[in-house]
Amino acid sequence: MTPPVTPSTRRFRVVDSPIGPLTLTWDDERDAVVGVHVHDQREREPDPAFGVPDDGACAGLDALAAELDEYFAGERERFSVPVDPPGTAFSRAVWAALAEVPYGSVTTYGALAAAVGKPRAAQAVGTANARNPVSLLVPCHRVVNAAGEPSGGGPGIARKRLLLALERRTP
Missing domain, CATH: 3.30.160 (Double Stranded RNA Binding Domain)
Structure with a gap:
């Protein structure tokens, strides 16, 4: 606990x-x-x-x-500092799965829901993602909608795009 x-x-x-x-x-x-x-x-x-x-x-x-x-600076892909965000058991499960999305990659809300064993909970996953208190360390910017576009809360769509471009080294 x-x-x-x-x-x-x-x-x-x-x-x-x-x-x-x-x-x-x-x-x-x-x-x-x-x-x-x-x-x-x-x-x-x-x-x-x-x-x-x-x-x-x-x-x-x-x-x-x-x-x-x-x-x-593009010199680090994973963080090593200890992270222990406060949240519900479901949110913490979502964040743990999210932490496994590789640098420069994306996943969808639906795929993340399936990864935590709740395939019909994409909206709840979106809420947990938006409430992620350790953005960047647990990369909420790597979650996109079913059309493959950044969406939702957290740091905002423009920042999500900037972070994804940074990770892919695109302008």
Whole structure:
């Protein structure tokens, strides 16, 4: 069972990125990243849940910021920082399956639903995907609709396209 999340155990840092400012959230109790949010992301947690501003002493946030820099530079395809996003059992199952979608590849909501054993739950998968609190690390941008187009919440369609182009090294 996932331990309860309390903002008092969290610290956050805002970093710049090619898709805009990101709020990175670390939970000391979980010893893991619990949030990577684009500043205008629709499904992000309320600001108090981010905890206290990092004083620059969090090695986990240092490692995450460095790995994100490498990702955006095209030098990293998988993240190694510990990730433990809070969510329901279903959401966590969706995110675990999503984490297996290879860099530069895409899957559909329907295929992801089938991967978690719920082939008729594509809409619920879409909701879990949009509420993914660790976007980029659990690559919600790699999920497309049945027509093969980026859609839905999370970081937004324009950012999803930018991230997919980055991963495919296309302009």
